[in-house]
Amino acid sequence: MKTIALVAHDGKKAELLEWVKVHAAFFQDKELVATGTTGRLLGEVLQKPVKCLASGPLGGDQQIGALIAEQQIDWLVFFWDPLSSQPHDPDVKALIRLAVVWNIPVACNKATADFIVHSTLVAQDYQRTVPDFSAHNNRL
Numbered sequence: 773m774k775t776i777a778l779v780a781h782d783g784k785k786a787e788l789l790e791w792v793k794v795h796a797a798f799f800q801d802k803e804l805v806a807t808g809t810t811g812r813l814l815g816e817v818l819q820k821p822v823k824c825l826a827s828g829p830l831g832g833d834q835q836i837g838a839l840i841a842e843q844q845i846d847w848l849v850f851f852w853d854p855l856s857s858q859p860h861d862p863d864v865k866a867l868i869r870l871a872v873v874w875n876i877p878v879a880c881n882k883a884t885a886d887f888i889v890h891s892t893l894v895a896q897d898y899q900r901t902v903p904d905f906s907a908h909n910n911r912l
C-alpha cells in the first residue's frame with residue numbers, strides 16, 4: 773500500500789483540506805502520515821486514521837524526513853507557506869531536501885498535487901532511487 777506524507781503550514785491548511793476533500797476517494801486506500809495539526813485535521817475531513825507525528829515546529833518535519841530516509845514514504849505533499857516565515861525553517865528546508873535526495877514525488881502546491889494524483893505512475897510500483905554518493909565520495 774502506498775504511504776503518503778502530508779504537511780501544511782497554518783496559512784495553507786485550508787487549501788490542503790479543500791484539496792484533500794476533492795480527492796477523498798483517492799486517499800481511501802492509502803496510508804497517511806502527517807505532522808501533528810495537519811494530521812488531526814485530515815483525519816476529521818477524511819474520516820480515516822492518519823498517523824500523526826509531532827507538530828512541525830516541534831520536530832514533525834524531521835520525523836517525516838527520517839521516514840523518507842528509511843524509504844517508508846512514497847510521496848510527500850507539503851503545502852509550505854511562501855508568504856510567512858517559520859521558526860523551524862531549517863527543518864522545512866531539510867524535509868524538502870530529503871524528498872529530492874530520495875527522489876520521491878513531492879508536491880508543494882495544488883497544481884503539482886493534481887498532476888501526481890492523475891499520473892498513471894501513481895498506480896505503478898514506483899521505484900524510489902537510492903542516492904548515489906560515489907561522485908561526492910570521490911572528492912573526499
Ligand SMILES: O=C(CO)COP(=O)(O)O
Pocket residue numbers: 779780781782806807808809810811826827828829832833864
Ligand atoms: O509546521 C508544519 C510544517 O513545517 C506543520 O505542522 P503542523 O501540521 O503541526 O501544523
